[in-house]
Amino acid sequence: MTTYQGSTEKRTFIDHLAHWITWPRFIFAVAMSFFLTSILFPFYWMLASSFKTYAEIGGRHPVYIPHALRLDAYAELFNPSNPSFWNFGHNIINSLEVSIPTALIAVILSTLGAYAIARLHFRGKNLLLNSVLAIYLFPGILLIIPLFAMLSQIGGKLGFNVQDNLGVLVFTYLAQTLPVALYMLTNYFRTIPTEIEQAGLIDGCTRLEVIWRITIPLAIPALISVSIYTFMIAWNEFLYALVFLNSRTMFTIPIQINTIFNDPSPRPNVVMAASTIASVPVIILFLALERFLEKGLSAGGVKG
């Protein structure tokens, strides 16, 4: 690209643009705008639709900009005095009750496991890591039938109900998230130099003390990103919740949105309001911790 510097003539804006624009820049600008529009417009549409009234939603033409920030749709979700109240607050709590324990337990267990794989020598270590990774590729739909049958049997013997049991859901989510958590943390622990831990061991710490006082503080960024991932997987999960949850009071957010969508009298503004509530936390979490997360996304290959 040639630049014309040092010309004493005053250039007009058009001249300036004509000099700045080169074919590569033009193509870049067009492609970039295409990408940004096709990504942002659907999300704008979700947010905008959620603030529309039923009249704006049901009109002959789409309303591209809502006339005002009307909370009609949100009232249907949250206001008990609304005729078509969805009790969505309950679903948010259910989702949190599933996602937070999944994230916490997954981080604790995978920290221990990843430390063992990254630092300790034992026979069958690589086989174990590779089989956990291979297991990660097993699809949920393949496992849902035997899990359903198996857990009903165990539940019958031990006297707990498999259906509508959020604890059961946490267990199945752990099986889905632990492999990737283990893999990500193992890779991270391998990047921490062992010398500090060696010093700790020489000073008389036990292995568990070393993990608690040295490794975990050094691995905080990785632990945060793993817990966010596992949280996101559990928060977004659809199939297992669809199969294991039956009563509306136990539904997690995704299942409740599906129910609202399939309601005989469809109200897209309510679906979009609920979808906004489901998306906003994960997008905010993601943006806030983007720096940690991107590395993990590409390193771990989070299943999606």
Place this chain on the structure above:
Amino acid sequence: MTVSTSTSSPPRKRNWHSLQASETRLAWGLISPTAIIVFGLVLFPAFFSIWISFHQVTLRNLNDVFHAPFIGFDNYRSVFTDFAFKYHNLLNMGAAVTSVVYSFLATIFTVIVGLIAALLLNKPFRGRGLSRATFLFPYVAPIVSVAFIWRWLLDPRPSGVLNDLLMRLNLIHMPKAYLATRGLALVLVIIFEAWRYFPFAMLMILARLQAIDSTLYEAADVDGASTWSKFLYITMPELRYIVGAIFLLRLIWTFNKFDDIFLLTGGGFGTNVLPVLTYQFSFKMFNFGKGAATAMILLLALIIFLAAYILVVMRNVEEA
């Protein structure tokens, strides 16, 4: 993916009280909770699934599943002759062929879009960080939300955004039901997959692009190479392995994906794929044996893909 470079210690005589033995015990203690959950809730069910596929399991005997009658290959026969499974014609390909067409086309499209996005974000420009974060939105948002946004954009009523745009541009005169039109529905589902999953390909390709030795490009500049030939002879060869790995991973995941098609079309209008069919057999018709037999086809495909992955990708990683 990194290959472990653990320094293996020389074999020593094992003694319960030796340092090494206690380390081994500690290691198994640390790893066992994870291992038990993962193997118990994945590996055992996978084998159990094979068992179920040879037995007659319905809602009636689900509570007594271990005494379900053995029926040999009946479940498989019933799947292979099922109307929803078999190939009929180009607009009604049946779940088996649709699965293959859908997952290959969607994966190829996803990788191409991901490659373009990675190339766009590779060179520094103002707002690059923000653009990259924005590009990841479709991938991190819940599938339920994005699927319903798309259904709402493609709404068959005249108030649907796509209908409105095309009618204003005079390209169509009557509103169309895009996701309820055979052929078009499959194309749209494939476009949706690329829209949702390109960020994964983009991130992995971008990481590789940033690692390419810049002296290669400097040398090419000295030789007067064009942008296109630099892309063709430097960038592409450097990306070969990572693109292969992404392709296989995405192919596996897309082939087994249930949520996307279930939420977009419910498996109707020529978009039924094996995972959705598995769900329908098991949880709509409550014929778990038949569902498990359908899932076995998925398992078989997974094993073939995994073997390909290990043969192609793992070997190349070790060479590199």
